[in-house]
Amino acid sequence: MSAIKSRPIYPGLKVDERAKRHLVAAEGEGALAVLEAFADAPDAWSRMTLLYTPGGSAPANHSETLQGRAPDAFHLHPTRQTLMTRLNALLDTATMGTRLYAAGVEGHIGEVVAAGLAHGVDHLSIRTEHRGSLARRVQCVHCKGFIDDVTISPVPCAHCGVPLFVRDHYSRRLAAFQGVSINAETPDEVPASEELYK
Amino acid sequence: MTIQFKTETFRDDFTFSNSPEAIHRFPFPFDKDEYMYAVNIEQHMPGPVKSAFEFPIDIDEHYVSEMKDRALVLKQDPLRCQSLPHMITAEWDLLELLMESMAKNYPEHFTLTRDGDSWHWVNGPLGIDQKFTFGDTSTLPYPPMEYITRQCQGDFNLIDQRNDNLWMDAGIVTTQADWSLDFDIGMNFMEWHAPVPLAHDIGVFDRALKFLLNLQQGRPVRRLNWTMTINPRLDTSPENYHKWGVDRTTVTPENVGNKVHLRVELQALWRLPRSNAIVFSIRAYLIKMEELVTIPKWGRRFHRVLRDLKPELADYKGLTRYRQMTVDYLSKFDDGAPTSPGFFPD
Numbered sequence: 001m002s003a004i005k006s007r008p009i010y011p012g013l014k015v016d017e018r019a020k021r022h023l024v025a026a027e028g029e030g031a032l033a034v035l036e037a038f039a040d041a042p043d044a045w046s047r048m049t050l051l052y053t054p055g056g057s058a059p060a061n062h063s064e065t066l067q068g069r070a071p072d073a074f075h076l077h078p079t080r081q082t083l084m085t086r087l088n089a090l091l092d093t094a095t096m097g098t099r100l101y102a103a104g105v106e107g108h109i110g111e112v113v114a115a116g117l118a119h120g121v122d123h124l125s126i127r128t129e130h131r132g133s134l135a136r137r138v139q140c141v142h143c144k145g146f147i148d149d150v151t152i153s154p155v156p157c158a159h160c161g162v163p164l165f166v167r168d169h170y171s172r173r174l175a176a177f178q179g180v181s182i183n184a185e186t187p188d189e190v191p192a193s194e195e196l197y198k
Numbered sequence: 199m200t201i202q203f204k205t206e207t208f209r210d211d212f213t214f215s216n217s218p219e220a221i222h223r224f225p226f227p228f229d230k231d232e233y234m235y236a237v238n239i240e241q242h243m244p245g246p247v248k249s250a251f252e253f254p255i256d257i258d259e260h261y262v263s264e265m266k267d268r269a270l271v272l273k274q275d276p277l278r279c280q281s282l283p284h285m286i287t288a289e290w291d292l293l294e295l296l297m298e299s300m301a302k303n304y305p306e307h308f309t310l311t312r313d314g315d316s317w318h319w320v321n322g323p324l325g326i327d328q329k330f331t332f333g334d335t336s337t338l339p340y341p342p343m344e345y346i347t348r349q350c351q352g353d354f355n356l357i358d359q360r361n362d363n364l365w366m367d368a369g370i371v372t373t374q375a376d377w378s379l380d381f382d383i384g385m386n387f388m389e390w391h392a393p394v395p396l397a398h399d400i401g402v403f404d405r406a407l408k409f410l411l412n413l414q415q416g417r418p419v420r421r422l423n424w425t426m427t428i429n430p431r432l433d434t435s436p437e438n439y440h441k442w443g444v445d446r447t448t449v450t451p452e453n454v455g456n457k458v459h460l461r462v463e464l465q466a467l468w469r470l471p472r473s474n475a476i477v478f479s480i481r482a483y484l485i486k487m488e489e490l491v492t493i494p495k496w497g498r499r500f501h502r503v504l505r506d507l508k509p510e511l512a513d514y515k516g517l518t519r520y521r522q523m524t525v526d527y528l529s530k531f532d533d534g535a536p537t538s539p540g541f542f543p544d
């Protein structure tokens with residue numbers, strides 16, 4: 001019963017039949033979630049703007065499969081950052097009837113949801129599915145820097161160097177778990193890191 | 199009743215202390231010899247004269263020095279004060295609530311003159327004299343929430359209500375017990391309470407939320423919460439934990455009475471008139487063990503509470519490292535005599 005109360009639930013992608021436009025942001029194995037969810041909705045692809053970044057799944061070549069389904073617009077991005085830049089631009093001009101979807105690792109979903117929030121999209125209206133590794137996006141509470149794809153705890157902050165314990169506390173606005181100094185009370189020792197969120 | 203404001207610090211040389219009167223009016227949070235989480239909410243009614251509950255907003259001898267400490271925190275870290283854009287009406291509501299309450303109950307220190315939207319606020323202790331137009335942010339040197347809470351003891355959150363939930367959408371948080379406004383802003387009631395152990399499972403938060411969703415205007419409520427702090431430090435934020443956490447290792451049997459503080463939060467909630475938002479005030483009171491045991495009932499009782507506290511709560515509150523040493527110290531002030539019911543000294 002140790003579910004993290006502030007951690008979002010990702011119920012899975014479900015096509016909104018009534019949407020005029022499907023704005024889909026997928027990362028890595030999230031491609032498979034998109035293919036599965038939209039398999040039974042062939043008409044939807046012609047109203048889809050699909051953004052994809054392969055992440056660690058590049059060898060599987062999901063991008064070709066996605067493109068083969070002929071979405072109305074397809075944007076392939078080298079990184080999550082470049083995908084987010086494009087998504088934010090699309091959200092700036094999105095019209096009524098647009099439905100937002102996110103699939104992939106948790107850090108990616110979180111960033112898409114946070115971008116939606118910043119554009120006035122209710123977070124509960126965003127359809128989400130977690131695929132791929134359990135890596136966490138972490139924010140250092142001390143210097144406020146973000147660290148992506150964290151699989152170990154403690155993790156050294158990539159910005160200020162403080163060794164961080166990753167708390168089970170999640171902020172949707174920041175799309176990140178909270179990292180807090182692990183050795184503030186034992187400055188001379190840093191516990192060994194363990195792989196926790198593979 | 200003029201308050202003598204003390205000059206003292208909550209950092210570096212830590213000169214903070216309580217006068218005998220301040221000890222006597224300390225909001226001791228235990229009405230029996232044991233403690234567990236509960237939905238401990240009561241009407242925020244005027245309490246005994248001179249107590250911390252006498253007025254809706256309590257101003258005490260630490261006021262001026264606390265406001266100096268808040269200004270220092272904000273200078274170092276502006277993210278301690280944030281407000282989402284839709285909360286501006288609630289900010290004005292808060293300004294009205296605090297100015298009205300302070301001026302009414304402490305007229306020798308604060309005055310408010312209202313002529314329609316033309317307001318005149320005079321804060322004697324901080325030397326502020328401000329004329330402004332209510333509702334027009336350009337007439338104040340800070341946004342309304344920040345303006346008034348730089349002049350009022352306690353942290354504040356402004357809580358929006360929608361979708362049958364409460365959302366922490368604004369706040370000023372510089373004297374907190376180890377939680378981050380910057381991290382929690384935008385969360386709902388269950389989300390920001392996520393790290394609290396045990397309470398979710400025994401239904402405390404479900405019942406508290408249901409109660410608060412029905413909070414009525416003009417019927418504020420309050421509750422007490424507590425933790426412990428090493429040195430009289432107000433800014434025990436997670437942001438600065440890598441700097442103050444080490445204090446917890448400095449407690450010795452010789453200094454425990456002086457270093458270890460009980461930290462009590464008097465939390466009050468008001469429904470606001472224009473915005474329908476809720477104000478959540480978190481007013482922190484500190485008392486060192488040496489001061490606490492000058493009230494025999496409190497020394498006895500706190501010894502028993504701390505000794506028998508559930509380990510999950512001790513861990514969450516960060517007491518584990520110095521708990522036993524404090525229990526040992528307090529045991530010298532516990533003769534085993536029965537304690538009377540209720541919070542107040544005998």
Ligand code: HEM
Nearest residue numbers: 235236237238355377390391393394397402406424425478
């Ligand atoms: C709507 C106003 C409220 C706000 C903004 C608020 C905020 C918070 C925050 C930020 C924490 C710290 C969580 C952490 O560790 O990160 C906390 C702790 C807690 N809250 Fe609330 N809270 C509110 C109302 C209540 C109410 C009505 C109850 C009544 C049962 C309650 C019970 C608790 C308890 C038991 C804790 C743990 C405290 C400890 O052990 O030190 N809260 N609250």
